[in-house]
Structure formats: structure tokens, C-alpha cells
Amino acid sequence: MNALNSTVNNMKKMYREIFMKSSDAIKERVDAIKPEGLEGDIFDVYEPESKGQMWQSAVLDMFENDISHEIFRKWKEILKLRENYSCKGCATCCNLACSEFSYEELKKKAQNGDKFASQFVGIFVPYESREEARKVYPEYIDLLDKSVDDEVYFYHCPKLNDCKRCSDYENRPKICRDFPDNPLNILPESCGYYEWRKTAEPVAMMLHSMVEIIGYYKQKILLTEDKKVR
Numbered sequence: 157m158n159a160l161n162s163t164v165n166n167m168k169k170m171y172r173e174i175f176m177k178s179s180d181a182i183k184e185r186v187d188a189i190k191p192e193g194l195e196g197d198i199f200d201v202y203e204p205e206s207k208g209q210m211w212q213s214a215v216l217d218m219f220e221n222d223i224s225h226e227i228f229r230k231w232k233e234i235l236k237l238r239e240n241y242s243c244k245g246c247a248t249c250c251n252l253a254c255s256e257f258s259y260e261e262l263k264k265k266a267q268n269g270d271k272f273a274s275q276f277v278g279i280f281v282p283y284e285s286r287e288e289a290r291k292v293y294p295e296y297i298d299l300l301d302k303s304v305d306d307e308v309y310f311y312h313c314p315k316l317n318d319c320k321r322c323s324d325y326e327n328r329p330k331i332c333r334d335f336p337d338n339p340l341n342i343l344p345e346s347c348g349y350y351e352w353r354k355t356a357e358p359v360a361m362m363l364h365s366m367v368e369i370i371g372y373y374k375q376k377i378l379l380t381e382d383k384k385v386r
């Protein structure tokens with residue numbers, strides 16, 4: 157098993173463990189504000205203005221006003237930590253960008269006002285073949301071949317010159333300035349943010365799991381309200 161493959165497997169294992177811990181911690185907070193004497197579960201259907209429905213509203217309020225703010229604060233700390241690292245100019249991210257969308261799809265998204273897609277198609281062009289892309293970061297492409305069933309499209313930036321330098325560095329768009337903006341991105345070891353990624357990864361995973369879990373709670377609680385209306 158190659159190093160990248162084992163990194164990804166470790167990430168999945170770590171995420172599963174972190175997800176379970178976050179799930180228990182959020183359940184504890186939900187249960188802590190359950191009205192005394194109330195029988196039933198947070199996902200039950202309750203009568204309007206009943207203790208059960210008040211509990212559900214309090215939980216939604218806690219997600220909105222407490223937990224979401226905690227997530228946002230911690231995310232800002234992760235981005236602050238990033239300032240201690242800098243780009244080493246290895247050029248991998250300019251030479252190999254991946255997307256689940258084809259060039260045509262990205263152009264359509266850009267036309268429909270998607271800002272990220274608009275910047276992306278403004279700089280990147282598609283590789284003519286997967287083999288061309290493989291030359292840049294072979295481990296990564298091999299891993300995708302083995303582990304991702306959906307189509308992945310590979311791009312490179314023509315503004316990268318022969319010395320692996322950006323020929324329009326001062327005017328590079330925000331997506332270049334911000335990269336990498338998430339410690340859950342797979343980065344090559346040559347990247348100056350690799351150590352940031354390693355340091356921030358557990359917290360980023362915890363925040364990601366919390367977003368997933370509160371999204372699940374919200375959806376299920378709102379569904380109980382729909383059931384009540386019908």
C-alpha cells in the first residue's frame with residue numbers, strides 16, 4: 157500500500173472515530189435541555205406548544221445560536237493558524253487541479269453566477285488526457301483511480317511558466333491566494349501547508365462532523381413539523 161493510500165485510509169478511520177465522539181457530545185447537549193418529565197425522543201412528533209415542541213425549538217435555537225457560532229469561531233482559528241505557514245512554490249496546485257465537473261459544466265456554472273467556477277475557468281484548462289495529468293502527481297491519480305467511482309476531471313494553469321512560476325502572480329485570483337483553504341484537502345508533501353494540514357486536520361474533522369450531525373438533526377426535526385401540519 158503506498159503512502160498516500162494509507163494516509164487516506166487513516167483519514168477515514170480518524171473521521172469515523174471523531175464523528176462518533178461528536179455525535180455523543182451533541183446528543184448530550186440535546187438531552188441536557190430536555191424539559192423535565194417529558195417522555196419521548198427529540199425526533200418524535202409533538203403537539204403544538206407542547207413541552208416536546210418547545211424542546212425541539214430550543215434545540216434548533218441552540219444549533220443556530222451556540223453550536224454554529226462555536227464551529228465558526230474554531231474555523232477562524234484554523235485559518236489563523238494557516239498564517240504561520242506559506243507557499244513553497246512547488247506548483248503542484250497550479251499544475252493539477254481536480255474537479256467533479258467537466259470544463260463545459262464549469263463554464264455553464266460560471267455563466268449562472270457561480271463565483272468559484274467563474275475564477276476556476278478563468279485560469280484553468282483541462283488536461284488532454286489522464287496520462288498527462290498523472291505525470292504531475294502520479295500517486296494521487298492512482299489513488300483516485302482505485303477509490304473514486306465518479307468521473308474526476310483534471311486541469312492545469314497555462315500561466316505557470318517553464319520555471320514553475322506564476323507569470324501573473326500579482327493578479328492571481330482569490331482561489332489561488334486562498335489555496336489551500338481547508339485542511340481536509342489532500343496536499344502533496346511538497347506543499348508548504350502540509351504541516352498546517354496535519355496539525356489542523358483533527359479539529360477540521362470535528363467541525364465537519366458537527367456540521368453533518370446538526371444538519372441531520374435539523375432535517376429530522378423539521379420533518380416532524382411537516383408531519384404535524386399534514
Ligand code: SF4
Binds near residue numbers: 315322323
Ligand atoms: S494563476 Fe498563477 S497562482 Fe493561480 S493557478 Fe495559475 S499559475 Fe498558479
Ligand code: SF4
Binds near residue numbers: 246250347
Ligand atoms: S501545492 Fe502548496 S506549496 Fe505548492 S504551490 Fe500550491 S500552495 Fe504552494
